[in-house]
Amino acid sequence: MHISDGLILNNTSIVLAVIMWILSISILAWSWKKAQQTYTRSITALLAISSAFVFAAQMINFPIAFGTSGHLVGGTFLAVLLGPYAAILSMTLVLGMQALFFADGGIVAFGMNMFNMAIIGGLSYFLIKALTRKNSDQKWFMSSVFIASWISVMLGAVITSFEIAPAFSGGLAVTLPSMLLLHGLIGVGEGAITTVLVTSIQRLNPTIIGGLSLLKGRTDKI
Amino acid sequence: MRKTLVATIAIVIFLVVLIPFASSNPDGLEKVAITYGGQEHQSLWNGIMADYSFFSIGNQYISTLLAGIFGVLAVLVAGLVISKVMASTHKNTKKTPAIHEELKSQQVTTD
Numbered sequence A: 001m002h003i004s005d006g007l008i009l010n011n012t013s014i015v016l017a018v019i020m021w022i023l024s025i026s027i028l029a030w031s032w033k034k035a036q037q038t039y040t041r042s043i044t045a046l047l048a049i050s051s052a053f054v055f056a057a058q059m060i061n062f063p064i065a066f067g068t069s070g071h072l073v074g075g076t077f078l079a080v081l082l083g084p085y086a087a088i089l090s091m092t093l094v095l096g097m098q099a100l101f102f103a104d105g106g107i108v109a110f111g112m113n114m115f116n117m118a119i120i121g122g123l124s125y126f127l128i129k130a131l132t133r134k135n136s137d138q139k140w141f142m143s144s145v146f147i148a149s150w151i152s153v154m155l156g157a158v159i160t161s162f163e164i165a166p167a168f169s170g171g172l173a174v175t176l177p178s179m180l181l182l183h184g185l186i187g188v189g190e191g192a193i194t195t196v197l198v199t200s201i202q203r204l205n206p207t208i209i210g211g212l213s214l215l216k217g218r219t220d221k222i
Numbered sequence B: 001m002r003k004t005l006v007a008t009i010a011i012v013i014f015l016v017v018l019i020p021f022a023s024s025n026p027d028g029l030e031k032v033a034i035t036y037g038g039q040e041h042q043s044l045w046n047g048i049m050a051d052y053s054f055f056s057i058g059n060q061y062i063s064t065l066l067a068g069i070f071g072v073l074a075v076l077v078a079g080l081v082i083s084k085v086m087a088s089t090h091k092n093t094k095k096t097p098a099i100h101e102e103l104k105s106q107q108v109t110t111d
Helices: A011-037 A043-059 A075-082 A084-102 A110-131 A138-167 A172-204 A206-210 A213-219 B002-021 B028-035 B060-093 B097-110
Strands: none
Touching (some): A011 A084, A011 A110, A043 A075, A043 A084, A075 A084, A075 A110, A075 A138, A075 A172, A084 A110, A084 B060, A110 A138, A138 A172, A172 B028, B002 B060
């Protein structure tokens, strides 16, 4: 879902790109402040390691239908692991390196990509929190993780459709349905991988998880 | 530090094993652009390892793997720096009573 500069270097999208830069940087600054307030020592190595892992995981595209592939975005995964604010920082870091070194996602489009993947991904934390407020059993928690992952991908796809629409002669009528169709499938992959990752981390290292954000919030409310 | 090293090695192994299985089909957004002929302009910046190819290494597997390892290390180092900066600035704010209380309550719940 990384928007390249090639797709948005038209008059309408450039204006949008500038707005998204400003919006995303503001939200990033807010996340930094919030992450700092809720900082715990246990997050230090975890933030770096989980960011590096998400970078690696994003390189592994899985095939879906129609000769198309998708890859894990990892926003919801990071949100479960690090909490919403650190997740936004972490994902921004991944997207930044991708844009800087690998031209995966543009520089002008960076504000858009940040919003579509880092910010929406990080904020999906609150969806899981809302879904598990009344019922916190393990199965429903995992279902909520799946739902939040899927929705974060779909929401990112919807916003992307608007952002890239000016590059297509058919406009939004072309980009929105096709983006939704493909990302509806990619989102299932996202949900499946995220649930497997969260389950395995819970099993492998319950003590690490125990001190952290969402999984911690399940037992004693933050 | 040791945990970080072990985790990094695990991530590199993850890449070594899975890169050959990665699909080379266009991703969702690329597919939309190809199918409906999105107007592509010249990009402003093409990176130094576009498409995850490590400079001029011919073997695609090795090339992608090296680019991946480079990226993993870059993200890891930047992540550690950011955490360290956050940790150091966090200590300075510790004195404010409100945040101190918040910290205290957090420590209780962490233990």
